Amino acid sequence: MSEWFEERYRDRIGLSLKTTEKLFSKQSSFQKIDVYDTIAYGRLMTLDGMVMCTEKDEFVYHEMITHVAALSHPEPHSILVIGGGDGGTIRELVKHGDIARIDLCEIDGDVIQVSKDYFPTLNTAFDHPKVNVHVDDGIAFIARAQPKSYQIVIIDSSEPIGPGEGLFTEAFYTDVKRVLTDNGIMIAQTEAPFVCGDMIGRIYSHLRPVFAQVKMFTAPIPTYPSGYWSWAFCSKQQTDFLQKSAETVSKTTSYYNEAIHQAAFALPNFVKALIEV
């Protein structure tokens, strides 16, 4: 029996996806997790009724949150991922031969289990020898981490309202900076320019005092609010983008390639105005 999954954002815009089956539903310690099969985008995971990922468009998000940083750092030996419990981010990271260690810190172990049970195209790296999975609070995990212990930290969080709120503060960014090496890079998802410009302005006002370099890059993601998403590229020093060849990894990607890497940093006028570039 077909039904429609509906997500309403800020009580003003909505996304609907026709489903063929509801496969799973559980209230975890942190949030309600649901899994559906949809006609347009394959399998769908939602958290508290909001799209976390779909099988058919997650590639854009996960390729962009990983390869832009991995190919912009000369020696990304150790990586920390905060969030990312669906597994897509670590799936992309393990493609890079120069990455030796990946710590994944997801607060909700049930999200990881749902990926293992229902998302075969996302869950391929949880048992990879480079990957260490920690079910823990990201803020506490970083607070305990040694200074200068990661070349790249990726903040693969939910939105800055509710459980993810603490991952968007200047205090948190300052602690991320502490655990980054001198030439370290932080990538953070920074929401949807068309529909939460106010929020984006605040996020970047918290990033700029902390990092020497703060840039934004963007990509289309159909099942996220407004279909257009942004990430911050932050570094402790001025950094050249794309320091290594994207050729090998681009053979494995559906969205990312070298031209896209460069183009993603070209910002529309209205986006530049939001973050005062």
Added chain:
Amino acid sequence: MSEWFEERYRDRIGLSLKTTEKLFSKQSSFQKIDVYDTIAYGRLMTLDGMVMCTEKDEFVYHEMITHVAALSHPEPHSILVIGGGDGGTIRELVKHGDIARIDLCEIDGDVIQVSKDYFPTLNTAFDHPKVNVHVDDGIAFIARAQPKSYQIVIIDSSEPIGPGEGLFTEAFYTDVKRVLTDNGIMIAQTEAPFVCGDMIGRIYSHLRPVFAQVKMFTAPIPTYPSGYWSWAFCSKQQTDFLQKSAETVSKTTSYYNEAIHQAAFALPNFVKALIEV
């Protein structure tokens, strides 16, 4: 009283916009035209229940369908727009001092009237001295046009199902080529890569035999299906993109600028595969 406008696309994905008022509804000779006020995107015009434009995101579509071509042609004296009855395309074109004449050929005069009555931010150029409005069938208009009479032809059409179907055929493109000058450019909207890849493959297979150069460029448009749109850039000769400075026009735009102009031609791997680049 608030209600939700809902558009369902191919019975698998949907967009919802919370409305504050329905302002207009009419069955024209060609389609049903409705106008609403929405909270997220301002005023909305729909044709047969599908979003044609909203006040708050139309700028992306209209800036990209015009300035990319206008700044890639050395002397765009005469321009023909097929469709474009909401007025947004001609509003952008009249910004270019080197454009002397714009013919707008819209099949449905009621669309133009609705723009004049309800869309003050779109309807500003209908009475511009450079603009000549023709309420006519685009295929017939081009069939009557003189050879080599336009430097740029812009196909600002609805989708290739229903009334717009004839605007996506090889026969039509061949007639467009006939009315273009030797260094002429055709721009056509070519649908949504995430959700109608099959259709896009067919469109480009009709374009390639006709034009010496066929490129695609893309941009995010929140209220169109999947939020990510494409256009074809076609020319009778090999052409350099961006032959003139984008500086002046970029002071008037919200999406377009020189970096965006270049970046829009960087295509994701899955899009390149659709059109066999």
